[in-house]
Amino acid sequence: MQQVASEDEEFADVFADADTDDDGIPDQNLAAVYDALYAADSETAERVIERVDGEYQSLLVTLSLDVDFSESSAIAPKLDDGAAVMEGDGQRTATAAGPITVNEAVLDNVIGGVVTTMVVALVAIVVALILVFRLMHGSATLGAAVSGPIFLVVGLVIAGMYLLEIPLTLLTALLMSLVVGLGIDYNIHIGDRFADELREGNNEIEALRAAVTGTGGALLGSTLTSAGSFATIALVPHPQVQSFGSIVVVALVTAFLVSLLVLPSVLLLWSRYASLSLDASTATGEPAPQD
Incomplete structure (x- = not known):
């Protein structure tokens, strides 16, 4: 006007x-x-x-905001508050629109889908490892023990995002599925090596030492190279791309630490309380069913 x-x-x-x-x-x-x-x-x-x-x-009613999509979770509620003020006594209606509010609404829907997908993926991983370890090593409970720490990895990655103030965006929400794949991969290597060492007649401590120092060393090299490569993404001057690199690095490091610090304890408890052993008969490809 x-x-x-x-x-x-x-x-x-x-x-x-x-x-x-x-x-x-x-x-x-x-x-x-x-x-x-x-x-x-x-x-x-x-x-x-x-x-x-x-x-x-x-x-x-238009306004200019000096923000980006990584701040949408903090800005969108303020826009809704402003719309409520404009409605006044209820004779009018006001709706916050624009990329920020649309992105936040889409993100809410995506998060619900990601959570559902992640739960399904975790259940599928547990079932798959139970079947695989039952066929390969004759122990279904060993598969359950190997898959258990992945739940801790997911929780620690979410906690790391909070502590490092990595915003939850469409990109980082979708990358949470990557956490599941990264976390279980390291556990499988350690668990399989542990089972092989037991099958060769070593006790649980010797088997754990071989798995952690042998396979664990290879996983350390893999983690350092992969995490280092993704860490360079932080040099890109774009918040969403930087968030992508950060969450992948957090996931890689967390999965590695859990596989070497938490999983060995789980395997030791399994070997003691499951009262089972893996003998040489499973090496022929014909597993000796135990549980």
């Missing part, structure tokens, strides 16, 4: 008459002001005021 008033003298007079407190905002006879605005510059008026069959239906 101020722009059109500066260019159209007739509308400027209507605009000034409706502004009783000289603050540059009309506060009476708004319908007449809108009529005059449409008469002066209908193309400009249509961009901000919706008129249907001569009746005014809605207004478009």
Whole structure:
């Protein structure tokens, strides 16, 4: 309105008459002001005021925000609060729109889907490892023991995101599925080596030492190279890309530490309380069922 008033003298007079407190905002006879605005510059008026069959239906209120999508979870509620103020006594309705609010709404839906998918993936991993270790090593409970620490990996990665202030965006939400794959991969290597050592006649301590120092050393090299490669993404001057690199590094390091610090304890408890042993008969490809 101020722009059109500066260019159209007739509308400027209507605009000034409706502004009783000289603050540059009309506060009476708004319908007449809108009529005059449409008469002066209908193309400009249509961009901000919706008129249907001569009746005014809605207004478009725009504002500029110096934020990015990584801050949408903090900004979107403030926009909703502003919309609530505009609704006032309930005679009007106000809806926050734009990329920030749309992104936040989509993210809420995606998070629900990611959580469901992750739960299904975790259950599928546990079942798969139970079957695989039953066929390969003759022990279903060993498969359950190997898959157990993956739940801890997921929890630690989420905690790491909170501590490092890595925002939950569409990209990082989808990458949570990657955490499951990374976490279980290291556990499988350690668990399989442990089973092989037991089958060769070593006791549980000797088997753990061989698995941790042997296979664990290879996993350390893999973790350092992979994490180092993804860490270089932090050099890219884009928040979402930096978040991508950060969460992958956190997932890799966490999965490695859990496989070498937590899984050995789980395997030791399994070997003591399951009261089972893996003998050489399982090496022939014909497992000796035990549990």
